Amino acid sequence: MSFAMLSTPSFPALKIREREPRNEGRAATKTRILAATEKLFIVHGFDATSLRAITTEAGVNLAAVNYHFGSKEELFALVLTNRLDTLNLERVRLLDALEAKGFDAVNTVEQLIATMFLPALRLARNAERGGEDFLKFLGRAYADPATFVRDLLQERYAAQNARFVQAFARALPELATQDLSMRLHFMLDAISSTLASEDARKLMTGLAATSNSAVDEDAAVLAHLAPFLAGSLRAKVNQSSQQEAIRAVLAFA
Amino acid sequence: MSFAMLSTPSFPALKIREREPRNEGRAATKTRILAATEKLFIVHGFDATSLRAITTEAGVNLAAVNYHFGSKEELFALVLTNRLDTLNLERVRLLDALEAKGFDAVNTVEQLIATMFLPALRLARNAERGGEDFLKFLGRAYADPATFVRDLLQERYAAQNARFVQAFARALPELATQDLSMRLHFMLDAISSTLASEDARKLMTGLAATSNSAVDEDAAVLAHLAPFLAGSLRAKVNQSSQQEAIRAVLAFA
DNA sequence: GACCGATTCAAACAATTGTTCGATTTTGCA
DNA sequence: TGCAAAATCGAACAATTGTTTGAATCGGTC
Numbered sequence: 153m154s155f156a157m158l159s160t161p162s163f164p165a166l167k168i169r170e171r172e173p174r175n176e177g178r179a180a181t182k183t184r185i186l187a188a189t190e191k192l193f194i195v196h197g198f199d200a201t202s203l204r205a206i207t208t209e210a211g212v213n214l215a216a217v218n219y220h221f222g223s224k225e226e227l228f229a230l231v232l233t234n235r236l237d238t239l240n241l242e243r244v245r246l247l248d249a250l251e252a253k254g255f256d257a258v259n260t261v262e263q264l265i266a267t268m269f270l271p272a273l274r275l276a277r278n279a280e281r282g283g284e285d286f287l288k289f290l291g292r293a294y295a296d297p298a299t300f301v302r303d304l305l306q307e308r309y310a311a312q313n314a315r316f317v318q319a320f321a322r323a324l325p326e327l328a329t330q331d332l333s334m335r336l337h338f339m340l341d342a343i344s345s346t347l348a349s350e351d352a353r354k355l356m357t358g359l360a361a362t363s364n365s366a367v368d369e370d371a372a373v374l375a376h377l378a379p380f381l382a383g384s385l386r387a388k389v390n391q392s393s394q395q396e397a398i399r400a401v402l403a404f405a
Numbered sequence: 406m407s408f409a410m411l412s413t414p415s416f417p418a419l420k421i422r423e424r425e426p427r428n429e430g431r432a433a434t435k436t437r438i439l440a441a442t443e444k445l446f447i448v449h450g451f452d453a454t455s456l457r458a459i460t461t462e463a464g465v466n467l468a469a470v471n472y473h474f475g476s477k478e479e480l481f482a483l484v485l486t487n488r489l490d491t492l493n494l495e496r497v498r499l500l501d502a503l504e505a506k507g508f509d510a511v512n513t514v515e516q517l518i519a520t521m522f523l524p525a526l527r528l529a530r531n532a533e534r535g536g537e538d539f540l541k542f543l544g545r546a547y548a549d550p551a552t553f554v555r556d557l558l559q560e561r562y563a564a565q566n567a568r569f570v571q572a573f574a575r576a577l578p579e580l581a582t583q584d585l586s587m588r589l590h591f592m593l594d595a596i597s598s599t600l601a602s603e604d605a606r607k608l609m610t611g612l613a614a615t616s617n618s619a620v621d622e623d624a625a626v627l628a629h630l631a632p633f634l635a636g637s638l639r640a641k642v643n644q645s646s647q648q649e650a651i652r653a654v655l656a657f658a
Numbered sequence: 659g660a661c662c663g664a665t666t667c668a669a670a671c672a673a674t675t676g677t678t679c680g681a682t683t684t685t686g687c688a
Numbered sequence: 689t690g691c692a693a694a695a696t697c698g699a700a701c702a703a704t705t706g707t708t709t710g711a712a713t714c715g716g717t718c
Contacts, residue, residue, distance in 0.1 A: 181695080197550060199452060203676060213697055218677060220695090246658055253657070259650030266654040274658065295598075297450060297550060330608060335633055337605045341598030342591040345548075352590045355583060367655060374651050379640045380588055382647075387636030389629055397512030398627050401519040402620060404506065405499055405527065434665080456706060466667050471707060473665095 182220050184210040189231050194288045198228055198298040225300055232293055232304060238281055239290070240312045242271035247315060260323040261382040266374050268316060269343075273370045287357075291347025294340070324385060335385050435473050437463040442484050447541045451481055451551040478553055485546055485557060491534055492543070493565045495524035500568060513576040514635040519627050521569060522596075526623045540610075544600025547593070577638060588638050 188210035192201045203224055207214045221227040246267050255263050272290055275282030294305065321332060346352040356373060441463035445454045456477055460467045474480040499520050508516050525543055528535030546554065574585060599605040609626060 200550075202674080204674085213695095214676095215678080215698090216696070224676065246654070249657055250654065256650040256653060259647050262647045262650050263654050266651045270654060270658055295548075295550075297453075297548075330611065331629065331633075334599075334605065334608045334629070337602070337608070338595040338599055338633075341602075341605075342595035345594030345598060346587075346591060349590070349594075352587065352594075355587045355590070358583065371648070371652060371655055374655075375648055376584060376587070376642055378651055379642055379644060379647055380584075380591075380637050383640030384633050384637030387632045389632055391632060394512050394515045394632055394635075395624070395628055397509040397515050398519045398631055399624060400509060401499070401503065401516050401523060402624055402627075404502055405523055455704080457704085466665095467706095468667070468708080469665085477706065 181210075181212050181216055184212060185217060185220065185227070186231055186234075189227055190235075190285075190289065193228065193231065194285055194292050197292060197296050198301050228301070229304055232301070233308065235282070235286070235289060236293065236305070236309065239271055239275060240309050242275070243268060244312050244315055246271060247319060251319070255323070259382075261320070261385055262378040264316070264319055264323060265378045265381050269374065269377060270370060273373060277366055287347045287353055288350075291344050291349070291353070294344035295348045320385070327385075331389065332385075339381055339384070434463075434465050434469055437465060438470060438473065438480070439484055439487075442480055443488075443542065444538075446481065446484065447538055447545050450545060450549045451554050481554070482557060485554070486561065488535070488539070488542060489546065489558070489562065492524055492528060493562050495528070496521060497565050497568060499524060500572060504572070508576070512635075514573070514638055515631040517569070517572055517576060518631045518634050522627065522630060523623060526626060530619055540600045540606055541603075544597050544602070544606070547597035548601045573638070580638075584642065585638075592634055592637070 185206060188206045189201070192205055192209060196205075203217050204214060206227075207216060210216075217224065217227055221230065247264075250263065250267060272287060276284060276286040293301065296302070317332075317336060320336060321327075321329070324332060327335075346356065356377070438459060441459045442454070445458055445462060449458075456470050457467060459480075460469060463469075470477065470480055474483065500517075503516065503520060525540060529537060529539040546558065549555070570586075570589060573589060574580075574582070577585060580588075599609065609630070
C-alpha cells in the first residue's frame with residue numbers, strides 16, 4: 153500500500169441490507185433506531201445495550217433491527233463508522249495540510265497533538281455531523297471492551313493511526329521506538345478513558361469555560377491538553393538525578 | 406475521619422458465608438474457584454466471565470459458587486479485595502515512610518510516582534501474594550466497565566487515593582487543582598489500560614529486559630515510567646510560543 | 659456402625675439475550 | 689381501485705445467564 157493511498161483513505165461502505173425507503177415516514181424507523189443505538193451505546197457500551205432496549209427507546213418493533221440492519225453487530229458497525237469515518241478523514245486531511253505547509257520548528261509535537269484532537273472538538277460543535285455528545289461517543293468507542301468493537305476500530309483505522317505514529321516519530325527522533333510506542337499508547341488510552349468518563353470530560357471542557365468564542369474554546373482546551381501531553385512525550389529518560397531519587401524510594405521499600 | 410486514620414486503613418473483611426473446611430481436600434474447592442475466577446477475570450473481565458466458565462475451569466460443580474460464596478458478585482469482591490487490599494496497604498505504607506523521611510527536594514514527583522507503582526511491581530514478583538499475572542489483574546480491575554467493580558474500587562480505596570492526590574498537590578503547588586485532577590485522572594486511566602493490554606505491558610516490562618537483578622528491573626521500569634509521567638504532571642500551561650503554534654493549526658482547519 | 663452436618667451433584671428454575679417466522683398492515687405504482 | 693413489494697407486528701425460537709432445589713455423598717463423632 154503506497155504512502156499516497158494512506159493519505160486519502162476511501163472507507164468502503166459496509167454492506168448492509170439496503171432498501172430504499174418509500175417515504176420519510178418509513179425512513180424514520182431506521183433513523184430512530186440509529187439515534188437510539190447511539191444514545192444507549194454512549195451510556196452502556198456494546199455488550200450492555202440490548203436490542204430490546206434500543207427498540208423500546210426508538211419506539212419501534214423488536215424485529216425492526218434485524219429487518220433493517222441484519223444483526224446487532226451490523227447495526228453497531230454502521231453507527232460507529234458513521235461517526236468515526238468522518239473524524240478520521242478530517243484528522244488525516246488536517247495532517248496532510250500541515251505536512252504540506254510545514255510544521256513549527258520547535259513546537260511540532262504540540263501541533264501534532266492539536267491535529268489529532270481538534271477535529272473531534274470541531275465535530276462536537278457540528279450538530280449535523282457530530283453533536284455535543286460526540287466526545288462521549290468517541291470515548292466509549294475506544295474504551296469499549298467488546299472484541300467486535302476493538303477489532304473494527306483497529307482494522308478500519310490502522311492506516312490513519314500509522315500516519316500519526318510516523319509523524320510523531322519524525323518529530324521525536326531522539327526517542328527510542330519502544331518508548332514512543334509506549335507513550336503514544338498511554339496517551340490514547342488516557343484520552344479515551346477520560347472522554348468516556350462524565351466527570352473527567354467536564355473537567356477538561358470546564359477549563360475552557362472562560363472563553364467567549366468557539367475557536368477560543370477549542371484553543372483553550374488544547375492549551376491545557378497539548379503542553380501536558382507534549383511534556384510527557386518529550387520527557388528524557390535516564391536523567392541521573394531522577395534515577396537517584398527513584399533508587400531512594402526502592403531502598404526504602 | 407481523621408488524617409491519622411487515613412494513613413493506616415483497616416479493610417474490614419467482606420462478609421461471606423463462612424464455614425470451616427473439614428480437611429485440605431474439601432478446602433481445595435474454594436481455592437480452585439478463586440484461582441479460576443482470577444484467571445478468567447484477567448482475560449474476560451467481570452461481565453464476560455460466566456459462572457459456568459469458572460466452575461468448568463476449576464473442575465467443580467456449578468452450584469459450588471453459590472454455596473461457598475453466596476453470589477457471583479460476592480465471589481468477585483473477594484477475589485478483588487484479596488489482591489488490592491494488600492497493594493493499597495503497601496502503597497500507603499510506603500507513602501507514610503517517605504513522608505516521615507522527607508522527599509527529595511527537586512524530584513518529589515518522580516518519587517511519588519515510584520511510590521505509587523513500585524508496590525505493584527514488587528507484588529508481581531511475589532508468587533505468594535501476587536504472581537506474574539498481577540499486573541494484568543490490576544489493569545483489568547481498574548479498566549473493568551462493570552459498575553459493580555467500579556463502585557467497589559472507588560468506595561473501598563477512596564481514602565488511599567486521596568492521600569496520593571494530596572501528596573501530589575503539595576509537590577505541585579503551582580498547578581491549578583483542576584489541571585492536577587485532570588492529569589492524575591489521565592495518568593491512572595492510562596496505566597490501567599496499558600496494564601490490561603497484553604502488548605503494551607510487554608512493551609513496558611521489555612524496557613527493563615537488560616537488567617540482571619529484580620531491584621534493577623524495577624528501577625529500570627520506573628526509570629522509563631517516572632520521567633514520562635512526571636513530565637506530563639509538571640508541564641506548564643499557557644506558554645505563549647506553544648499557544649501560537651496551536652493557533653496556527655486552528656487557523657488551518 | 660449409626661447419626662448429622664457439611665459438601666457435592668444433576669437438574670431445573672426464571673430471566674434475558676439475539677434472532678427468526680408467519681401473518682398483517684402499509685405503501686407506491688399500475 | 690387493485691396489486692405486489694415493503695414494512696410492521698406479535699409471537700416464538702434457541703441459547704445463555706445467575707440462582708435455587710432436593711437428593712446423594714462424604715467425613716468426623718458419638
